[in-house]
Amino acid sequence: MEKRSKQLPLLFTSSDWNFDDLSRAYDAIREIAVNELRLDFYPNQIEVISSEQMLDAYSSIGMPLMYQHWSFGKHFVHESNLYRKGRMGLAYELVINSNPCITYLMEENTMALQTLVIAHASFGHNHFFKNNYLFQQWTDAGAILPYMEFAKSFIARCEERYSPAAVEAVLDAAHALMPQAVFRYRRRPRLSVERERARIRERLEHEERTFSDLWRTLPQAAEAEAPREVQTDMSERQSAIEYPEENLLYFLEKNSPVLKPWQREILRIVRVIAQYFYPQRQTKVMNEGCATFVHYTIMNSLYDKGQISEGTMLEVLQNHSNVVFQPHFDDPRYGGLNPYTLGFNMMRDIQRICTEPTAEDRDWFPDFAGNGDWCGTLLDAWATHRDESFIRQFLSPALIRDMRLFSLQEESSDPYYEVMAIHDERGYERVRSSLANSYDVGMTQPDIQAVDADLKGDRKLRIKHTVHNGATLVEETRNETIRYIQRLWGHEVSLVGVDAQTDKVLYEVSSKELGEKA
Known part of the structure; x- marks a missing residue:
């Protein structure tokens, strides 16, 4: 020392x-x-x-x-x-x-x-x-704890009034859809407990205006015989829907024909929580x-x-060494790159480049190499980047060599891996790009969107999965999630997988088929 x-x-x-x-x-x-x-x-x-x-x-x-x-x-x-x-x-x-x-x-x-x-x-x-910037855009640190207190008390009241089993059924379905319950490009509104309570009152009053308890005593008839108020409400919803919609819980909350006001509110609570954690995933x-x-x-x-x-x-x-320990790729303990290790090493490397740059550093990072202000450089990077862009712009050849990074390519039909790039002059750009892509949520999360729902007709909900690089969904969990969506939608749900490059339909499954098989 x-x-x-x-x-x-x-x-x-x-x-x-x-x-x-x-x-x-x-x-x-x-x-x-x-x-x-x-x-x-x-x-x-x-x-x-x-x-x-x-x-x-x-x-x-x-x-x-x-x-x-x-x-x-x-x-x-x-x-x-x-x-x-x-x-x-x-x-x-x-x-x-x-x-x-x-x-x-x-x-x-x-x-x-x-x-x-x-x-x-x-x-x-x-x-x-x-x-x-992601936390500034997508989270409200001053409102999240009051909102969670509101959410906890609201769900507790729902359990008392409608039974724990009924609430649990909605939460199970909502939790299954949490990864697909975020807005990736639209900014969420500011949280306010007072605004949430006022909105719940408005939702309950609207539901009372569009539903007459008298109709509940009559036998179920065709769509055309439904109350005029309900038909008008459905028509308004149909014309208001915008396709495609990436936030499935938001879509179901706003457009499901069967959900009651308290169930819609639970979906909203779950998607607000999912949105809160969205920046942390990136x-x-x-x-x-x-x-x-x-x-x-x-x-x-x-x-x-x-x-x-x-x-x-x-x-x-x-303790610091335990935190940044990185097993080698052939170590049984290896489970991918340790984010503590990669992040810490990159930031130490930025400090080095700012104070003691090499000719290689000056060539790769002319904007900040040798500026002497490593603190200012890091503060700016912490404020303006996410993992994908941070790695793409700041991972240096020196660190690629030190960490001995290399890039593999795998085809599902091949019984082997192919080493596409190593830590050498020709491989730096490819290694850095491959590593950055692996932290891009848009490339690692399934692209699943609601694309059609005929509220005036059969009310069938159609969902599209755009398949990138042949990465289809796991059949067991896919089918179970479709059943959860069907529970929230109340009518048939179909999911079609389409190749992003060729538009070829790779698979199609519906909740009706799954119900018959079960």
Whole structure:
């Protein structure tokens, strides 16, 4: 370790933590974050929780307020058993994208680890949440917690009024469609609990105006014999539908012929949650890389100033090494690139290029190579990029060589892989492009859209899956999801898979056929 330039009193001397030590460490970290790294962050709210509470937070997708659903209990039991048998570890922290930003610390952590976690989550993740353009565009950090409180109480009231089984059936179907419940290009409206409650009242009043309880006592007749009010409502809905629609839960919420107002509201709740997590799906490498780079820089600065001991720094480096550990491709533990490793290495590399560029760096990155302002360069990158664009613009040949990256091509009909590019002069661009594409949500998520629904006729809903590179849907889960859509739509649902290049129909399946087979 390098000789420390300045000696200040140690922030703590024991591995055991107390709240005074946490307060001193927080203040020291904040000073470095503001004055040296120029971070901009939400106010912090730090809570210390037990391992049991951390497992509970895991099971409810990391939100401090969440409605009840059987899947959360299932995840809790599964992960709790793995943890107690020593087959799974727990995260050192959990951070919520809210204002104030909530960070959960494990009470079992040592003081050194608590310090690292505060730097990582309360300042690294916090800065990224507040400043990245995707989070600014798609999330409302100041409104998400009040909205989740509203959602939890609304679903609880629905369970009391309509039965837990009825609510569970809607939630099961909605959860199955969560990956297809986001707007990728349209900005969502700002959340407001007051606006949500007013909209629910309007929805209930509209439903009462367009439904006469007298008709419920009559035998079901043909479409033409339906109440005039209902026919008019259907005609208005039909003319208002815009095709295609990528957000399936939004489409079902607005246009399903059978859903009741409370069921539509549950679909809205689930899709709002899905939209909230949409930016996180696109920024895993950048978000974790930013937090890891921030904690690494801050902890080294604390050590250089003499505020933490050598023993503390060794513990910090050990935990840091565990976070950025990357198994080799032929290691049984390999499960793809570790986002912490890739993000941290890229940000350290950007720091190097800004301060000590090579001729190769100046050729590849003329805009910032040698500018000396690595902090400003990183702040701009954190604010204006997602994983795909960040990798495409900042992954350097030097890092490609250091990480020994290469590109494979696989044809499903071939019994082998073909190495298309390696870390050499001819392969840098292809490796970088292939890696960037693998983080592009538009290329990795199925392109499934509602393309037609005749509300005036047979009410059959038609959904189209545009198949890219021959990647079709898994039959078992595809069929089960079609059944869920049919449950929410109330009439026949068909799904057609069409090749993106040739427009050839690859498969077609309908809920009617699935029902007959069952």
